[in-house]
Amino acid sequence: MAFQFNFSIEEKAENELETLGDTALQLESAQASLNPGGSTEKSKEISSVENVVHKESLCAHEAIPKTAAPLANCSPDKSRVQVLPKKQAHFKVAKEHKIPEDFSKVLENKVMEAVQGLYYVNISVVEMTLSNDSHEEDIVSKSISSHSDLITGIYEGGLKIWECTFDLMDYLSEAEMQFINKTVLDLGCGAGLLGIVALKRKAKEVHFQDYNHTVIDEITLPNVVANCTDGGGDGGISEPPSKKHKKANFVPVLMSKCRFFSGEWAEFSQLMLSGNKPFSKYDLILTSETIYNPDNYSALHDTISKLLDKNGRVYLASKAHYFGVGGGVHIFEKFIEERNVFRTRTVKVIDEGLTRYIIEMTFKISS
Numbered sequence: 160m161a162f163q164f165n166f167s168i169e170e171k172a173e174n175e176l177e178t179l180g181d182t183a184l185q186l187e188s189a190q191a192s193l194n195p196g197g198s199t200e201k202s203k204e205i206s207s208v209e210n211v212v213h214k215e216s217l218c219a220h221e222a223i224p225k226t227a228a229p230l231a232n233c234s235p236d237k238s239r240v241q242v243l244p245k246k247q248a249h250f251k252v253a254k255e256h257k258i259p260e261d262f263s264k265v266l267e268n269k270v271m272e273a274v275q276g277l278y279y280v281n282i283s284v285v286e287m288t289l290s291n292d293s294h295e296e297d298i299v300s301k302s303i304s305s306h307s308d309l310i311t312g313i314y315e316g317g318l319k320i321w322e323c324t325f326d327l328m329d330y331l332s333e334a335e336m337q338f339i340n341k342t343v344l345d346l347g348c349g350a351g352l353l354g355i356v357a358l359k360r361k362a363k364e365v366h367f368q369d370y371n372h373t374v375i376d377e378i379t380l381p382n383v384v385a386n387c388t389d390g391g392g393d394g395g396i397s398e399p400p401s402k403k404h405k406k407a408n409f410v411p412v413l414m415s416k417c418r419f420f421s422g423e424w425a426e427f428s429q430l431m432l433s434g435n436k437p438f439s440k441y442d443l444i445l446t447s448e449t450i451y452n453p454d455n456y457s458a459l460h461d462t463i464s465k466l467l468d469k470n471g472r473v474y475l476a477s478k479a480h481y482f483g484v485g486g487g488v489h490i491f492e493k494f495i496e497e498r499n500v501f502r503t504r505t506v507k508v509i510d511e512g513l514t515r516y517i518i519e520m521t522f523k524i525s526s
Contacts, residue, residue: 253422
């Protein structure tokens with residue numbers, strides 16, 4: 160079921176989308192207008208309550224709802240990750256995003272859904288809105304025109320909720336992970352669900368980072384705000400957010416624990432270490448499906464090594480292999496071993512369709 164926010168004009172709150180099928184049709188229409196006469200093969204359809212819209216050639220790095228069927232039909236010939244070449248000398252400067260004083264503005268015209276006790280914006284609606292409007296990054300139209308969810312140096316897939324995110328959420332619950340008094344980073348956050356889990360479980364501070372500032376503004380920040388309503392800070396959901404929620408219903412203490420960042424990993428770590436605000440290194444870094452491209456391993460490794468507390472831990476969720484760019488758990492673990500800074504440990508294997516892993520990383524302790 161979807162819930163639509165509109166705090167400025169109450170009448171519009173009644174105009175919620177009746178079904179996510181309508182959303183998919185509207186998005187398909189928006190895509191067609193951006194690519195008239197296109198003959199590209201349609202993406203694989205997944206029937207579920209979340210109805211996430213997929214691009215072609217991304218079965219191995221698929222954004223799949225928790226209720227969707229496993230990736231049993233994936234094979235190398237149709238599970239490629241298409242990554243377009245990075246433009247030379249292209250850098251995504253890191254910046255911190257200011258949290259609006261009026262939280263209700265963040266949720267205007269957002270259609271919300273719930274999964275595993277968390278709220279998140281309907282991504283199809285956001286994509287449709289972004290494809291119709293003019294935005295600085297213009298990542299939706301570029302993704303549509305290139306038929307890819309990953310355009311290196313331009314868009315790194317943050318508008319999707321990737322499958323391994325749910326794997327890591329499950330593991331954090333099963334392991335009864337403790338977040339109290341912990342500083343946490345949701346690295347490559349996208350929807351920010353991992354960071355929201357930490358926030359709701361009483362983490363001391365939670366930072367959210369994604370490559371694209373559009374993702375932070377349109378996806379991450381609204382999701383965090385939606386989960387900071389009264390009754391939403393104790394790990395559970397009582398009543399869904401609705402038009403009746405006013406600014407007073409939000410929990411400012413939870414939002415005060417959050418910071419939001421966009422930009423490349425190297426730029427992000429430099430910003431954190433050289434910033435004017437006090438910075439404590441992270442006790443926990445949570446990251447999902449960020450090792451699909453080996454070209455990014457050095458930046459990821461260096462960022463973690465610079466920002467993780469000496470006694471901190473990293474929990475990383477990934478597929479065994481990403482066809483098309485060659486990344487995956489085993490090649491990443493080999494990279495980590497060669498760097499000789501961290502030790503890795505597999506804490507969970509999900510052997511459904513394409514095998515998926517949860518690995519833990521900690522600093523090696525000198526003897």
